[in-house]
Amino acid sequence: MRISRIPQAAMYVSMIAVIAGITASGCQRSPDATAATPAANTPPMHSLETTDIKNSSAAAGTALKVTVSLSPKVAKKAAPDDVVFIFARATSGPRMPLAIVRKQVKDLPTTVVLDDSQGMNPQVKLSSAPEVIVVARVTKSGMADVQDGDLEGVSAPVVSGTKAVSINIDKVLTRQKTPMAPHGYR
Secondary structure, three states: OOHHHHHHHHHHHHHHHHHHHHHHHOOOOOOOOOOOOOOOOOOOHHHHOOOOOOOOOOOOOOEEEEEEEEOOOOHHHOOOOOEEEEEEEEOOOOOOEEEEEEEEHHHOOEEEEEEHHHOOEOOEOHHHOOEEEEEEEEEOOOOOOOOOOOEEEEOOOEEOOOOEEEEEEOEEOOOOOOOOOHHHOO
């Protein structure tokens, strides 16, 4: 493998870890929190790269402008290089992200456009969902699986046809500990 291909290979490995993390996060969070399920295909390389409004071209169908800010009450818990995942998932049906963008805390506040081109599975599109929830999560690990201390903001359900939504990252996430039943059974 040529040296110039090493960063690209590392990015693909990182994207696979992100998908696995989003999948695993559903088992580690409180019932009212949002999560995702596994994708059938890994996302294309460009799907998680930084997307700005001026250089984003919305795919045919739904495009949702998302403005993300970091609440001053949790800002001290985030470092400028921490990763921010901004994603939309259907409120019902498959829980995998329908569109996802990766940013950094130093980019906040920011506005991105989520559309079908950022999907993780070409058969499951943002434009096909009648209602979505948009999540913005700050993670120190750079992975989408929830770790104690991650920060998150979640929108109310957004109906199809909505053009813009704002999210304020204002919650510190902690994993729910499930008490063990007698003899280690759950």
